Amino acid sequence: MSVTAAKGFTAAGIAAGIKGNGNPDLALVVNTGPRRAAAGVFTSNRVKAAPVLWSEQVLKGGRVSAVVLNSGGANACTGPKGFQDTHATAEKAAEVLGGIGAGEVAVCSTGLIGVLLPIDKLLPGVETAAAQLSEHGGEKAAIAIKTTDTVHKTSVLTRDGWTVGGMAKGAGMLAPGLATMLVVLTTDADLEAEALDKALRDATRVTFDRVDSDGCMSTNDTVLLLASGASGVTPEHAAFAEAVRTVCDDLGQQLIRDAEGASKDIKVEVVHAATEDDAVEVGRSIARNNLLKCAIHGEDPNWGRVLSAIGTTKAAFEPDALNVAINGVWVCKNGGVGEDRDQVDMRYREVHIVADLGAGDATATIWTNDLTADYVHENSAYSS
Amino acid sequence: MSVTAAKGFTAAGIAAGIKGNGNPDLALVVNTGPRRAAAGVFTSNRVKAAPVLWSEQVLKGGRVSAVVLNSGGANACTGPKGFQDTHATAEKAAEVLGGIGAGEVAVCSTGLIGVLLPIDKLLPGVETAAAQLSEHGGEKAAIAIKTTDTVHKTSVLTRDGWTVGGMAKGAGMLAPGLATMLVVLTTDADLEAEALDKALRDATRVTFDRVDSDGCMSTNDTVLLLASGASGVTPEHAAFAEAVRTVCDDLGQQLIRDAEGASKDIKVEVVHAATEDDAVEVGRSIARNNLLKCAIHGEDPNWGRVLSAIGTTKAAFEPDALNVAINGVWVCKNGGVGEDRDQVDMRYREVHIVADLGAGDATATIWTNDLTADYVHENSAYSS
Structure with missing residues (x-):
């Protein structure tokens, strides 16, 4: 169920042709509201990928309506052209989704550093993904963000009338620095960005931040938490924070269990x-x-x-x-x-x-x- | 030639039975004078082996007449008994060499952490090694300190009437912290402990300290520099420091070239x-x-x-x-x-x-x- 377990979210995962082998490589997650609050934590690596630089700006507004994620290329160390490509990706998503601005679209990329994305494949891919958005698309989205992951990682926790769901990718270059992988968490709890931010930072500090597969910190790590408010329930902070921490802990464990080459x-x-x-x-x-x-x-x-x-x-x-x-x-x-x-x-x-x-x-x-x-x-x- | 290239030094390397496979495992280096000045740098790991704790004390006096080195066991994390064993080793060397005190005998150990040395083999070994001391024993000493090293490492540099020689062991657990391996350097230059200390610290800072094979810092790292004064020459500090640095750099390169499993x-x-x-x-x-x-x-x-x-x-x-x-x-x-x-x-x-x-x-x-x-x-x- 992944990111679509919570009410108010649709998702899709498709093969846009970014990966040479034809595997799924593009995911789209959309918050259909009514609320579009969001919080995010990003790599503390000082060499940050273009999508991290972009999404950090987006998150400052505390509002995210959609997230575009691609595997098959990190878009890191790609200079001004790389940043333009991320911007164009957000613009494209805003255009095909309609009614939202590019400034509400977060972008995440993962894959090889130092290679430009095939933007001629990515932008049509965003359109294809938008056409396939579904309330049951969470698993496909989770599959599309895999790189060296052998399994896709999802987690869902339902409490009194509200749900926290999430997906994660990551198998190598796992090391602390706020976040250590690509993760999108969703909730239909009715909470503002500030409450999301506190719960997310408290959770990542003791979960993803303490997963250290190989000591190598990525340039692309991003953890996003989006709230749709679609449940109409505003949980107590402690209960919500505990739920977010539990889902983060579960996803972190899944990352470790799938760490590259590991037998223990x-x-x-x-x-x-x-x-x-x-x-x-x-x-x-x-x-x-x-x-x-x-x-x-x-x-x-x-x-x-x-x-x-x-x-x-x-x-x-x-x-x-x-x-x-x-x-x-x-x-x-x-x-x-x-x-x-x-x-x-x-x-x-x-x-x-x-x-x-x-x-x-x-x-x-x-x-x-x-x-x-x-x-x-x-x-x-x-x-x- | 190793540690016996400089005049005023004898050495030996023997199989004392510390290693189960019968390979050489005990080295003895003796400064025959006339001077017995010395300097040393040790691991900055806060978990220090018994021989490091002992030798740090010995070096405070700036005088070392002999060094006993064993492979086949690190004598680290071995408690009071481990320290007693190091002390007994120094006492035994002082006894069989005659005319010196245990407080002038440095001890170095390398091998598995957390296992007591077979002191019943080590002490007779010291006696055997003393009987085999020779002005040509440097190479045998270098061989006896090998652990996973595939080759023994020695270096010699001769300047105007004086020489710096040395031996080193190390192939894994190589990482900075003052010293990163067992190294004994000798010189027949006529210098006091203070001058040796300055030359040694300046040299290790830019050589051994910048060799980082696997980021793992040993509990036993020791670099000793002994001066016999047997050449009768007191070189300029700059020339001496440059010679020590060159020998350290050469030995450091040999350590990297023999790093465990390395192909590059x-x-x-x-x-x-x-x-x-x-x-x-x-x-x-x-x-x-x-x-x-x-x-x-x-x-x-x-x-x-x-x-x-x-x-x-x-x-x-x-x-x-x-x-x-x-x-x-x-x-x-x-x-x-x-x-x-x-x-x-x-x-x-x-x-x-x-x-x-x-x-x-x-x-x-x-x-x-x-x-x-x-x-x-x-x-x-x-x-x-």
Whole structure:
């Protein structure tokens, strides 16, 4: 159901010919109202793709009537022509949808950096997609934004009379920086842009921002939340925020499970940190350690690599107070050898690492995956 | 020739049985004087191995008469017993060498973290090594400190009547933090500890500190510089510093060329940065980008991944003023598409990336290597 699960939205996904292989590559999501409130978070990479620069401007108005998304090309590092192409895409959508301005159309692109989009295919594609808009088009839209994703990712949560739905794409170049992928969330809750913005930022901070597949931050990351108000219900902020967080968490988990070449999903839980920032810093350092990620791939509970990663951070801790558990076995106690590492069962896809800093009460969880020969192959065999 | 190229040094390398496969695993380097000045730099990882904690204390005195080095075990995260073992190793060396105290014996260990050394093999090994000390023992010592290294690394530079020689080990877990590997440098120049210290820090800052194979910082990194004064020559500081820097640079290059699983040596040169710190930050960000390292492995001049790495830094630059050359072809100009990427010849082992920030006059070069399936295999198939 994806983005059309919430009332007041239509969507479509088509093959516009942007991808050479004929796969779907263009999605359109339209908010049919009555309200057209929106919030967005974007990559903090300072090299931003043209659609990110454009959509940041659109979102400043707090109003989005439609989103055009394409796979098959990131439109990043494409200069003034790339920006003109994004602008033309929004103009085209406004024209074919009628009654809206280009300034209400957000644009998202994903694919290879440094290549201009085939605008002669994209613009007719927008027209084709508009003609196929449907209240059941959410899944097709989710399929059309895939790049190296092996599955499309959607999530829906329904509460008392209102719904939050969403779709996401992302499999590589996943790393924090506000957002880490393309995500469109929709809701029929009747909320203004300001409330959406707060719920979205609170949610992404503890979900997508803590998904770190390969430490590589995209130039195109965008997460949008659109509200149609079509349910006529205005939920309490706490309930709405919880729903958005739950959907973001679900989509983030789906991204990790589909990470390029991965054979293990690794949950890095940092506990007893002095501050949440410390916990996040330590979690990221562990999650980005290539040697540890290789060891986990080899089903080796190599806790020494966890400690050496912790040691590179500025977080508050004493080396001889560090404890580390892998899949429930405290293999490192007080900075040294703990329980028998042979007791660690590494056969399952999910691996749970707990790093206890013994320095306070804060905690944070970062999700990553193992580093595999398949990841190397996927990212070396062709340009992506 | 290695550490015994300089007059006033003997060395030995033997198999003490620390490694299960019977390969050489224990080296001893002795400064026979007349001077026994020394300087050292150590890992900035806050989780430090017992031998690092010990040797840092030894170096405070500016006097080192002998260095015991073992492969086959890092003696890191081994608690009070690990420190006792390091102490006992120094005591044993002092005892068998005679006439020196344990406080003049530096100890270096390398290998798996979190495992106690077989001290019952190590201590007799020190005695065996002492019996085999020779002015021609430098190469054997260099061989005995190898872990996953495929070749031993040595370098010698002779100037007007004095010499700097050295040996190094390191193939993985190579990343900055003062030092990034085990290195022993020797000289027969007649210099005090303070002069050695300055020359060594100046050299490591622009050599070993800018070798970044896999972004993983060791718990055991140590670089020692010992001076015997046996040449009777006291060189000018500038000439001596240049010699030390040249030997460090040579050894650093050898480490990169032997990096685990690597098929490409990548020179990342950042030019026109506002400050040297900016240049180093950008160079490291590029050098640590797994996606770029995979692309280079695939002989793909994927400059978009260079820009996305630059974009994650805090360095001064404007995105539309960035230029990137790969092997001499300016594939990215003004933040966008530049010369034809098909012109880039990627067939050779060395790949040269120039990132022009257009923001000033500072420059820095970071060396790294590609990310390969062989790296994954070497670091997942067994504990290391």
